[in-house]
Amino acid sequence: MNATEYTLEFEKPLRELESQLRRLQEMSEERRMDVSSEIQAIEAKLEKTKREVYSGLSPWQRVQLARHPRRPTALDYVQELFTGFEELHGDRAYKDDPAIVGGPAWFGEERLMVIGQQKGRDTKGNLRRNFGCPHPEGYRKALRLMRMAENFRLPVLTLIDTPGAFPGVGAEERHVAEAIAVNVREMSRLRVPIVSVVIGEGGSGGALGLAVADRILILENAYYSVISPEGCAAILWKDRAHAPDAAEALRLDSASLREHGVAEEVLPEPFGGAQADPGWTIGQVAKAVRNAFLELSHLPTEELLEQRYQRFRQLGVYGA
Amino acid sequence: MALFSKPQYSRVTVNRKDIPKGLWTKCPQSGEIIYNKELEQNWMVVPKSGYHFPLPAPDRIRMLLDENSWREEDAQLQTRDPLQFRGPSGAYLDKLAQYRKKTGLEEAVLTGHGTLGGLRLHLAVMDFRFLGASMGSVVGERITRAIERACEEGAPMVIVSTSGGARMYEGILSLMQMAKTSAALGKLREAGQPYISVLTNPTMAGVMASFASLGDVILAEPGALIGFAGPRVIKETTQQDLPPGFQTSEFLLEHGLIDQIVHRAEMRDRLENLLRLLGARPARPPAAPKPEEKTSPTESTRS
Numbered sequence: 057m058n059a060t061e062y063t064l065e066f067e068k069p070l071r072e073l074e075s076q077l078r079r080l081q082e083m084s085e086e087r088r089m090d091v092s093s094e095i096q097a098i099e100a101k102l103e104k105t106k107r108e109v110y111s112g113l114s115p116w117q118r119v120q121l122a123r124h125p126r127r128p129t130a131l132d133y134v135q136e137l138f139t140g141f142e143e144l145h146g147d148r149a150y151k152d153d154p155a156i157v158g159g160p161a162w163f164g165e166e167r168l169m170v171i172g173q174q175k176g177r178d179t180k181g182n183l184r185r186n187f188g189c190p191h192p193e194g195y196r197k198a199l200r201l202m203r204m205a206e207n208f209r210l211p212v213l214t215l216i217d218t219p220g221a222f223p224g225v226g227a228e229e230r231h232v233a234e235a236i237a238v239n240v241r242e243m244s245r246l247r248v249p250i251v252s253v254v255i256g257e258g259g260s261g262g263a264l265g266l267a268v269a270d271r272i273l274i275l276e277n278a279y280y281s282v283i284s285p286e287g288c289a290a291i292l293w294k295d296r297a298h299a300p301d302a303a304e305a306l307r308l309d310s311a312s313l314r315e316h317g318v319a320e321e322v323l324p325e326p327f328g329g330a331q332a333d334p335g336w337t338i339g340q341v342a343k344a345v346r347n348a349f350l351e352l353s354h355l356p357t358e359e360l361l362e363q364r365y366q367r368f369r370q371l372g373v374y375g376a
Numbered sequence: 377m378a379l380f381s382k383p384q385y386s387r388v389t390v391n392r393k394d395i396p397k398g399l400w401t402k403c404p405q406s407g408e409i410i411y412n413k414e415l416e417q418n419w420m421v422v423p424k425s426g427y428h429f430p431l432p433a434p435d436r437i438r439m440l441l442d443e444n445s446w447r448e449e450d451a452q453l454q455t456r457d458p459l460q461f462r463g464p465s466g467a468y469l470d471k472l473a474q475y476r477k478k479t480g481l482e483e484a485v486l487t488g489h490g491t492l493g494g495l496r497l498h499l500a501v502m503d504f505r506f507l508g509a510s511m512g513s514v515v516g517e518r519i520t521r522a523i524e525r526a527c528e529e530g531a532p533m534v535i536v537s538t539s540g541g542a543r544m545y546e547g548i549l550s551l552m553q554m555a556k557t558s559a560a561l562g563k564l565r566e567a568g569q570p571y572i573s574v575l576t577n578p579t580m581a582g583v584m585a586s587f588a589s590l591g592d593v594i595l596a597e598p599g600a601l602i603g604f605a606g607p608r609v610i611k612e613t614t615q616q617d618l619p620p621g622f623q624t625s626e627f628l629l630e631h632g633l634i635d636q637i638v639h640r641a642e643m644r645d646r647l648e649n650l651l652r653l654l655g656a657r658p659a660r661p662p663a664a665p666k667p668e669e670k671t672s673p674t675e676s677t678r679s
Contacts, residue, residue, distance in 0.1 A: 234633060281551075282548055283544055293464045305462050305547075316458070368556045371555075
């Protein structure tokens with residue numbers, strides 16, 4: 057893949073150094089010149105700049121990484137982590153929604169049900185997947201699979217990556233709000249362990265419709281928010297260009313989410329974001345998910361449900 | 377050519393449904409001018425056109441419950457500013473103070489218990505005047521506590537909703553109130569107690585995607601705007617014309633989301649009958665002697 061194809065604004069100094077480095081390397085090969093000390097100097101500077109750029113990312117910069125077109129999607133995780141995945145389609149009522157995928161699979165020796173919002177990997181894929189914006193039938197398919205999981209005692213893993221539920225006429229006619237609400241209620245009572253990982257965008261109610269879980273893990277550069285930064289900026293600042301300010305104000309970054317008790321764990325990403333080393337990132341997720349399920353597997357069902365209830369019950373800040 | 381172009385009156389938003397100050401109010405539906413006192417005596421419904429203005433929560437409670445039966449709970453819960461939200465137009469807490477002054481309410485919902493036709497119930501009523509009745513931590517906590525009390529006590533729950541959605545100023549914590557309230561309703565359901573959701577104008581977004589959609593029975597006042605995404609967002613996203621009556625109570629009755637459209641004047645009787653049919657029992661000790669039996673609602677309003 058061509059890294060320069062999707063350079064984010066704040067990554068430009070890095071791309072500049074990288075191209076200098078490439079030119080030097082080419083020169084040393086073509087002209088058999090010894091430029092190793094120059095190369096070393098640039099490599100060191102590159103490393104330092106990388107550290108600077110990626111260790112102090114603003115919430116808005118993280119949002120951009122969360123939306124990076126090369127970021128691993130739900131099916132990338134499924135492919136890497138599981139064997140024998142059987143994708144199951146349709147809500148048995150209206151249609152299949154390609155913006156949500158799911159089915160049972162093997163996670164090592166264990167079975168589970170995996171469900172996730174799915175973005176496309178290119179324009180064609182994104183049109184098919186509706187940019188990861190589900191319709192009501194997607195949530196209803198997910199609920200059907202969760203019920204199945206409950207029946208056959210499979211723990212549920214959900215992978216969260218959506219800009220939000222789709223705002224469209226059909227979605228309203230088929231009551232997307234109701235579909236999300238029912239999922240939220242039913243997930244809170246589902247009698248098997250649930251783990252959710254926010255792998256990219258946690259877009260509001262559209263994310264929540266798959267994210268009522270015993271453990272919520274979030275990748276370092278993923279976000280989870282009540283409203284998109286652009287939407288918030290349009291309402292409060294009357295200008296979408298203020299999205300960076302809104303991203304800051306909303307505290308939608310992974311560290312803030314853990315601080316507020318919304319996520320249990322922040323999973324590290326490589327410098328440059330998940331797409332810089334998908335294998336490594338997915339490995340981090342694998343480890344954390346395995347641990348989470350292991351912990352939960354010891355709990356009797358009633359206790360599991362009570363802990364899940366209390367987990368959400370205590371969220372909120374007020375004085376008395 | 378542009379010299380005589382018509383002024384663009386259509387640009388003016390016609391949906392300002394706040395009650396204008398003064399003695400008279402114009403009905404946005406029929407254009408009829410009504411004396412404010414008359415409007416108030418009619419629970420903010422225009423007598424001839426049947427247009428429903430928003431009803432302040434305290435009035436709604438007075439309208440629905442038996443006299444002197446209302447007991448408010450959790451009034452002590454106070455809103456904080458957990459994100460120290462920095463927006464363009466002043467601090468969140470200052471904004472709240474303005475709304476408190478303007479509405480005389482502490483927050484966007486009143487919760488408590490009382491009796492309706494002698495039936496004991498827990499009730500939450502939202503008030504759109506308070507920051508668009510958006511749901512933050514206090515709204516979520518009050519509603520959750522009310523549901524939990526209904527659950528413990530074995531009494532029905534009624535929520536009269538109106539809301540623009542989750543409250544941005546409390547960020548993700550607002551979103552989590554959707555999970556909290558819905559989970560409590562999951563428990564109430566397992567406990568076998570009825571929950572009736574009453575939708576009023578407007579009920580949107582995060583509130584619609586949680587407790588407002590979860591009623592065993594969902595009633596709506598006529599002409600209310602009800603949905604998930606706002607009509608303007610849908611239009612901008614899809615570049616599609618919206619069908620006539622899109623996202624109104626009538627549209628949603630036709631599309632199978634809500635059970636009945638109920639005129640405000642009929643709401644109390646309808647709730648009482650439904651609660652009885654779903655097994656609600658009189659409060660113990662029995663409330664004051666019941667007024668004469670209400671007749672069953674007429675067919676004409678079951679639009």
